[in-house]
């Protein structure tokens with residue numbers, strides 16, 4: 137695996153590879169890698185000939201400074217995992233390499249429409265602008281044929297899908313399924329921050345999503361099912377930012393869809409933290 141810290145060197149290497157016929161698959165990450173990330177690498181390897189992974193904890197997408205400071209960093213282990221998975225290139229830039237203009241310089245504004253005002257958009261102001269800003273910069277450097285991201289961050293996937301035409305990127309977005317622990321908890325770098333009891337209790341998120349899926353499949357009423365699932369989560373010591381069912385349409389999402397729009401793909405989505413815990417977890421499940 138080649139490791140680049142300078143964007144110009146990476147650009148030059150990838151341009152040469154492309155001239156020789158390589159197709160580039162790109163997996164952007166913030167490190168603290170787990171099996172979920174490795175499954176993105178494996179999918180990229182299966183669909184493109186040269187796999188690039190980036191590790192960069194992007195300061196502009198953290199609306200909560202404490203979350204940024206506590207974001208887990210396990211770089212030595214990450215590098216070993218990426219080598220074992222057969223990654224071709226790792227891009228590991230410093231903050232000054234990605235933001236030579238400085239972090240407080242005026243930033244571009246991306247029009248993500250309603251995606252920015254609901255769910256994660258409503259609860260993490262500025263977060264998706266920061267994601268857009270860094271993904272734009274990374275795509276300018278890597279110029280991949282395909283971009284691989286995890287469905288675990290569903291709304292982020294929708295935001296980036298919308299970003300691509302806004303920045304004239306020809307990259308194809310490939311959304312890959314969420315990987316789960318044996319008990320059902322979605323794999324996430326933030327799980328590393330849970331204490332043993334919190335980790336055990338965290339399965340309640342998966343159980344709530346599964347309950348909604350089963351209830352809807354049996355033809356139950358959406359408001360009743362949602363109310364019961366919210367109660368269930370509260371009794372498992374969770375405080376919710378949201379637990380809802382959404383329908384995904386081309387340019388955004390519809391909250392708590394009526395039966396009339398269920399021809400659109402539907403997902404149960406949740407963001408919550410356990411009482412007293414600083415760790416905010418998100419998950420979703422297609423219905």
Ligand code: PAF
Nearest residue numbers: 164165166194267270289
């Ligand atoms: O999902 C992530 O890890 C980050 O939001 C991303 C896409 C790498 C941008 O910093």
